[in-house]
Amino acid sequence: MPVFNEPMPRRTMVLFFLVDASSSMEGGKIGAVNDAIRNVLPMVNDISVNNNDAEIRVAVLKFSSGVEWVYSEPKLASDFEWLDIQAAGLTDMGEACRELSRKLSRSAFMKSEGGFFAPAVILLSDGHPTDDFAAGLNSLKRNKWFMKGIRVAIAIGNDADKDALAQFCLDKEGVFDVHDIESLRKVIRLVALTTSQIGSTSATTADTTKQGQVIAAVKQGIENNKPSSVEEGKLEPAEPKKDNWTDWD
Amino acid sequence: MKGYNHSCMGESHKTTGKPCQDSSLYLFDEETGTHIAIVCDGHGGNRYFRSDRGSRLLVEVTRDTILEFVRGNPAELFSAPVLVQAGPGDHPEGYGIQDAALTRLFTSIIFRWQEGIEQDARLDPLSPEELQGVKPEHVKDFQEGRELEKAYGSTLMAYFQARGYWVAFHIGDGHCVMFSDDGRIFEPVPWDERCFLNSTTSICDRDALAGFRYAWQGGGAGPFAVFLGSDGVDDSFGDGERLHAFYLGILRSLVEEGEEVTKRSLAEALPGISARGSHDDMSVSFVYDEKGLDEKTRMFAMKQLSEMREELEAAGKDIEALESKRNALSASYSKLQESIEEKEKANDGIIGRIARIRKLIRCGEEECSRLDEKRKAWESSKPTLDRQGEKMRIELKYATNDLERARATESGIISRIESLEGFLGIRQGESEEGPATGPHEQDDGCSQL
Numbered sequence: 001m002p003v004f005n006e007p008m009p010r011r012t013m014v015l016f017f018l019v020d021a022s023s024s025m026e027g028g029k030i031g032a033v034n035d036a037i038r039n040v041l042p043m044v045n046d047i048s049v050n051n052n053d054a055e056i057r058v059a060v061l062k063f064s065s066g067v068e069w070v071y072s073e074p075k076l077a078s079d080f081e082w083l084d085i086q087a088a089g090l091t092d093m094g095e096a097c098r099e100l101s102r103k104l105s106r107s108a109f110m111k112s113e114g115g116f117f118a119p120a121v122i123l124l125s126d127g128h129p130t131d132d133f134a135a136g137l138n139s140l141k142r143n144k145w146f147m148k149g150i151r152v153a154i155a156i157g158n159d160a161d162k163d164a165l166a167q168f169c170l171d172k173e174g175v176f177d178v179h180d181i182e183s184l185r186k187v188i189r190l191v192a193l194t195t196s197q198i199g200s201t202s203a204t205t206a207d208t209t210k211q212g213q214v215i216a217a218v219k220q221g222i223e224n225n226k227p228s229s230v231e232e233g234k235l236e237p238a239e240p241k242k243d244n245w246t247d248w249d
Numbered sequence: 250m251k252g253y254n255h256s257c258m259g260e261s262h263k264t265t266g267k268p269c270q271d272s273s274l275y276l277f278d279e280e281t282g283t284h285i286a287i288v289c290d291g292h293g294g295n296r297y298f299r300s301d302r303g304s305r306l307l308v309e310v311t312r313d314t315i316l317e318f319v320r321g322n323p324a325e326l327f328s329a330p331v332l333v334q335a336g337p338g339d340h341p342e343g344y345g346i347q348d349a350a351l352t353r354l355f356t357s358i359i360f361r362w363q364e365g366i367e368q369d370a371r372l373d374p375l376s377p378e379e380l381q382g383v384k385p386e387h388v389k390d391f392q393e394g395r396e397l398e399k400a401y402g403s404t405l406m407a408y409f410q411a412r413g414y415w416v417a418f419h420i421g422d423g424h425c426v427m428f429s430d431d432g433r434i435f436e437p438v439p440w441d442e443r444c445f446l447n448s449t450t451s452i453c454d455r456d457a458l459a460g461f462r463y464a465w466q467g468g469g470a471g472p473f474a475v476f477l478g479s480d481g482v483d484d485s486f487g488d489g490e491r492l493h494a495f496y497l498g499i500l501r502s503l504v505e506e507g508e509e510v511t512k513r514s515l516a517e518a519l520p521g522i523s524a525r526g527s528h529d530d531m532s533v534s535f536v537y538d539e540k541g542l543d544e545k546t547r548m549f550a551m552k553q554l555s556e557m558r559e560e561l562e563a564a565g566k567d568i569e570a571l572e573s574k575r576n577a578l579s580a581s582y583s584k585l586q587e588s589i590e591e592k593e594k595a596n597d598g599i600i601g602r603i604a605r606i607r608k609l610i611r612c613g614e615e616e617c618s619r620l621d622e623k624r625k626a627w628e629s630s631k632p633t634l635d636r637q638g639e640k641m642r643i644e645l646k647y648a649t650n651d652l653e654r655a656r657a658t659e660s661g662i663i664s665r666i667e668s669l670e671g672f673l674g675i676r677q678g679e680s681e682e683g684p685a686t687g688p689h690e691q692d693d694g695c696s697q698l
Contacts, residue, residue: 004498004518008485008526053528115487118446148446 009114011054013200014074015044015192018096020125020156021062025087029126029156032181036188038082043189045077047196054117054200059109063096065089074109093129093164094136104145118148118210120195123168124188126156133164141170150199150211152176152191152218156184157243173215176222180244190221250284250410250471252277253512254534257519259481261528267293270403271479271530272304274312281319285409286534287311290423290479292402292451293529295382302369303362303401307452310361311407318354319411326350327414330468336439337450337462347465355418355461358405362452366401375400402453406438406477410536414467417475420460422449424483426496428474428537432548434493437464449480473545474500474537482533485526490556497553500537500546 019033041058048056057074061067062085070083100121103109110116140146153165155177166172176191178184194217198210258269270291277284289307291300327347335341340348379400380388390396404421417425417437422444427437439462443450450460476496486492502511519531538545 004495004502004514005521008491008522009487011484052525113487113491115484116446144442144445148448 009112010052011115011117012057012074012112013054013117013196014057014059014109014119015077015196015199016100016119016121017058017060017192018100018121018123019060019062019085020091020093020127021064021085021087021089022091022127022130023064023088024091024127024159025156027087028181029184030085030087032184033124033188034082034084036185037192040189040192041077041080041082043193044196047193047200048077051200056196056200059103060085061096061099063092063099066092067095067099069099069103090130091125091127092131093125094131094133096123097133097136097140097168101140101143101146104143104149110145116145117200118150119145120150120199120214121146121152122188122191122195123151123153123165124156125153125165126160128159128161129164137167140168150195150214152195152214154178154184154187154191159243171211171215174211176218179242186225187218187222191218194218194221250277250536251508251539252284252286252534252536253508253515254286254288254532255512255516255519256288256479256530256532257516257523259528259530260520260524262530268301269530270297270301270304271481271532272301272308272403273477273479273532273534274308275534275536276312278316278319281316281411283316283319283409283411284536285312285315285407286475286477286536287405287407288423288477288479288532288534289406290404290421290481290530290532292404292449292453296384296387296399297402297453298379298383299366299369299375299400300402303366303453304403306365306369306401307358307362307403307405310365311358311405314354314357314361315407315409317357318350319409322350324411324413324467327411327416327465328467330466332437332464332466334437334439334464335462337441337443338459339439339462351416351418351463351465352458352461355420355458359452359457362401363398366397369401370397398453402451404449404479405452406479408475408477408536410471410475414465415471415475416463416465418461418463420450420452420454420457420462422480422483423532424478424492426476426478426493427472428476428496428500428545428549429472430470430545432552434549437466438462439464471538473541474535476533476535479530479532481523481527481529481531484529485522485531494553496535497546497549499533499535500542501550503537504543504546 017037019037021030025033037060044056044058048054056077058077058080059074060070062070064087066089070085071080104119110119147170151169151171151174153169153175155162155165155175157179160177162172162175162177165175169175176187178187191214195214198213198217252275254273254275256269256271256273262269270293272287272289272291274285274287287308289304289311291297291302291304293300297303329344333341333344333347335348375391380391383391387396387399391400404419404423406417406419406421406423406425408417408425409415417427419425419438419441421441425436425438426434428434441450441460441462443460451457454460474496476499478492478496482495483492486495499511499515502514506514515533519533523529523531
């Protein structure tokens with residue numbers, strides 16, 4: 001019967017990048033973020049195209065003194081033309097949480113004919129929130145999409161507020177710590193590809209959550225190809241790694 | 250009324266080796282004249298390793314309990330011709346007796362299911378093989394006799410239509426979709442917000458009774474059709490219009506192809522839908538009124554056609570709006586490009602002027618250098634010239650003095666000549682031989698006679 005064989009729309013998984021664009025990110029850090037995300041988008045698109053379960057769409061929220069979506073709706077990775085983010089201003093991470101919560105809704109970003117997988121959210125920051133982060137995070141914690149989603153954070157350098165990032169991930173293991181440009185680029189790529197791969201496939205039989213699977217896979221990826229200064233899930237290293245943000249070319 | 254049910258293994262189970270964990274049933278009980286449709290979706294996680302058995306058992310105890318309920322409760326109890334709905338934990342005002350009766354039904358299902366799984370575990374104790382892949386804390390629970398329900402966990406969705414009333418009830422996800430006689434398609438049982446993505450309430454919850462939600466209505470012939478689908482179905486089609494269109498497709502097939510072909514086609518299609526859609530186990534159970542099947546199906550199809558035409562019209566408007574937006578953006582972009590080109594040209598002019606000015610500055614600087622060289626040459630030669638000038642000034646002074654002295658001498662000579670000529674009676678300037686020509690008198694051709 002043709003009526004039972006109509007093509008079905010794939011479900012959608014939205015990959016969110018929340019990018020700290022405060023002035024402390026200026027220079028090598030924001031340059032590495034721009035470079036890494038631009039380069040990883042075609043690979044995310046490959047995962048999306050070769051995936052029967054879901055297509056992947058990408059949304060990028062930059063926050064500094066205020067917040068701004070790079071595009072007004074999630075875009076297919078193939079359509080996403082990366083526009084370099086410029087760094088200037090404060091670190092309104094609380095407002096970024098509130099804005100993410102507003103968009104994680106069926107009346108906003110989460111509308112799709114074919115339904116959704118839980119979203120994946122990657123937060124990148126090098127500093128302390130300068131606004132009311134706790135209130136913003138509380139608002140986000142009331143959002144079911146966020147609570148069911150994959151949450152990973154990349155702490156850029158020793159000045160990053162790793163406690164805040166761990167609260168965001170609801171899991172300190174979800175925070176990956178980087179101290180130089182090369183590590184930052186590698187970890188962004190690893191985290192983005194891992195979350196895309198795991199987040200966009202139907203649930204497996206494993207008892208671990210997708211969040212748990214992502215963290216384990218990223219740790220394994222880091223272990224296999226350990227960048228010079230990456231630490232995963234360690235909020236208080238015995239001796240903080242020395243930051244090096246000057247070798248950007 | 251007629252009905253049918255089918256469950257099939259999900260595509261993903263082919264790789265995991267897990268059995269189909271869904272169970273479903275359609276039954277017509279002649280004694281009570283009751284049609285029953287049930288779908289149970291056993292949970293997929295490793296902790297729920299006997300959920301296939303749990304869902305099968307749940308279907309069985311639900312069937313038996315519904316039949317006892319119908320036999321034990323007079324139809325008049327549910328004769329109110331209004332749609333009564335209760336979300337999880339709700340107790341609709343004015344329908345306390347019915348709510349109590351349904352609560353007893355749910356309690357009985359839970360109790361019998363628990364009895365059933367305990368018996369199953371006694372007859373076939375949990376094996377080490379089954380516990381592989383289960384988290385250690387959960388293994389400990391099972392080994393110490395706790396949380397056995399989790400191993401058998403399942404959702405439950407049921408609809409029964411007795412003489413004079415119908416009841417639908419639900420714990421967990423999946424969707425119950427009703428096609429009413431008056432042309433509406435809706436979900437009679439209120440949704441439980443705790444069922445979200447892969448989270449669901451379950452018969453294995455500690456407070457399972459509070460998770461039951463229901464709807465019932467009396468006083469009529471019942472709806473035209475009711476479809477129960479597990480989450481494998483609605484994860485493939487979504488929970489909106491596409492899901493409704495799929496169920497309407499089943500009704501169309503019943504009209505066009507007849508009952509047997511439709512049942513066979515559906516059974517054959519569900520695995521493919523799982524493969525193309527959710528990859529999950531798929532279950533559908535439904536009842537429909539075969540009287541007026543053609544007419545009512547055409548009514549819903551007409552309504553769907555009308556909605557699709559509206560959708561098409563809306564899509565056309567969207568396209569128009571998007572084209573308009575694209576054209577506006579294209580025009581703005583062209584304008585911006587032109588503006589950029591103009592500014593680029595203007596900038597080229599500025600660059601040219603800057604170059605020319607820089608050249609002039611360079612030439613000026615070169616001229617300045619040359620002049621400076623002259624200045625330096627002048628300044629270096631000036632002392633010499635000053636000295637020359639001073640010398641010349643002195644020489645001039647001497648020459649002037651000499652001249653004055655010569656003139657004085659000459660005057661003296663002339664004076665003496667005049668004196669001598671006066672003495673000699675010679676006219677002034679005349680010599681003895683003729684008029685004399687003085688040294689300072691020019692011969693202008695007008696000689697004095």
